[in-house]
Amino acid sequence: MIARTVDLDGKKGIDWNDPEQIIILSPDGKEKTQLTENKFFLRTWTVNRLTGTIIVTGHYDSNNNKKYDRTDKNEIHIYDLRTLKITTKL
Numbered sequence: 569m570i571a572r573t574v575d576l577d578g579k580k581g582i583d584w585n586d587p588e589q590i591i592i593l594s595p596d597g598k599e600k601t602q603l604t605e606n607k608f609f610l611r612t613w614t615v616n617r618l619t620g621t622i623i624v625t626g627h628y629d630s631n632n633n634k635k636y637d638r639t640d641k642n643e644i645h646i647y648d649l650r651t652l653k654i655t656t657k658l
Contacts (some may be wrong), residue, residue, distance in 0.1 A: 569592070569593060570590060573602075579636065587606065588610045590622070611627070612624075620650055625643070626645075626646075627641060645657055645658075
């Protein structure tokens, strides 16, 4: 599931400028695990069924200006879907 759950600027509530997070729910829906960090701006993601991983691309707003620009840090994260832990940051 993809959701915006954090009001990053803390001013008016959650809006379109806040980052999205990837949240994994258990099969019964009783447990949830947030994969991506609150300050990580999710761009794309895909599941690799052969390796049991999810590959996520995005960036951190390095200068906190709420805009994507050259100073922001782009990253690729790979999460293991069995453990729901990050395995690689590129």
